Each structure stands twice: as structure tokens, then as C-alpha cells.
Amino acid sequence: MSASAIAFYCIAAFILIAGILTVTTKKLFRAAIWLLFSLIGIAALFFWMEVEFAAAVQVIVYVGGIVVLIIFSIFLTNQEGVNMPSALKKRSLFSGLAVVSAAAYTCTLLCSHYWMKGSEEVFDPSVKKIGYLLVANTPESFVLPFELVSVLLLAAMIGCIVIAMKAQPESK
């Protein structure tokens, strides 16, 4: 087993352990911190796959943005110290059963499926190619989705402000 393989299995174990602790720990703030570690592990996995741009975006948007947002909202809703009520025994039993059987079924499908051989070319996710993919003036590029995402982000921003705004008392 080479160093690269050992690194992969370490990263995978880290991601899964942090993920399991995210969904099982009692305190909400600890769950947010375990989520942070899990997302950092996924960024490490992207680095391991030599997709540096995706890893950087993962760190900036998820670790630096979404987790901080979640921690802010935990503090704003005063949940940081309290123990969450544990799930109903019956519900966690049946969801665990459903999830484990679905995961086992998916894994057997994965192992029995014949994956076609990839082409021999070297995967080159350089930033220049990503830029051409997103906004180049060619039929294959994703210009329209790119613009739609920017409109979506604007709509989400305005929507957040409108939803979270305090309702003004009617002044007449």
C-alpha cells in the first residue's frame, strides 16, 4: 500500500467519523464543530484528488461561509449550551435500519456494476480551463447557468433580508 492510498483511507475515516459525530452528538454547537471538521476532510479529499480549485472553493464557501453562518444562527437562537432532546427510540431504530440497508444495497450495486474504462488522458482541472468552461464564448460553456446562478444569489440575498427583517409596526 503506497503513501497515497494510506492518505486516502485516513481522510475517508476522518470524514466519516466527523460526519457520524455531527449527526449523533447531543450539543448543537459541538455538532457544528464536527461538521466543520467533516467539511475540512472533504476539502482534503479534493486536494488528494488534485482538484485544487474545488478544494479552495470548499474551504472558502463551506468552512468559511456556511459553517460560520450556522454557528451565528446557533448563538442567535440561544441553543449553544443546551442538550438537544434525544430522538425517539423507535424513530432512530427504524431510520438507522432504513439507512443501513439502503447503504448496503447501494454498495452491492456499486460493486456489481461494470464501470467503463476511463480514457487515458490526464485530468487537468486548471483554473484557466474552469474559466473557459464557465464563461467562454463557445457552445459548450456554461454561460447561461452561470448567469442564472448570479441571479439566484441576488434573489436569495434579497429574500434573506426580507424574511429576517423585523416587521415595522404600522405607523399612521
Place this chain on the structure above:
Amino acid sequence: MSEIPLEHLLMLSTALFFIGAYGFLTRRNMIAMLMSLELMLNSVNINFIVFNKYLFPDTIEGLGFTIFIIAIAAAEAAVAIAIIINLYRNTKNIDAENADHLKH
């Protein structure tokens, strides 16, 4: 890099997806449900990049999809948190079972 079979990477993302699904089914706190949702979205991102790298290394479309998914996930998390904070302001509680104001 190449000695890791494709199946092991897909098993990792499958396990992460179902961990997120388990959290989504068992958690009652809305912020905790949102965190489980983020885990599921991330497992999909891993899948896109793995398929792109192992099966179609001559293109980078999977990476483009991953970037779009990350952007949409950020927007979704922001809107969800705005809704949760507004709900907390009205009811002082963010458990999913208590948010039944629209129930007839």
C-alpha cells in the same frame, strides 16, 4: 492515486450521504437538520468530481457542476437560516415538530 479503485471513493460518498440522511430523519432541531443536509450535498459533490476524474478525465464538466452546487447550497443555507431565525423570533423554539402554524 490510481491504485484506489473507483468503488472505494463511491462507497465513501454513499456512506456520507446516508449518514446525512440518518441525521435528517432523527434530528428534530432545524439547524441540526440543515447540517445533515449539508453533509448530503457534499457527498454529491464528491461523486461528481470522482466520476469526472476517473471516467471522463478529458473534460471538466463535473467540476463545473460541483461549483454550481456549492453556490446553490450557499444560497439555500442562507435562506434556511433566515427562515429559522424568523421562526425563532415568533415562537422561541426551532424544533420541527413545533412549527405547525400552517396546520389546519
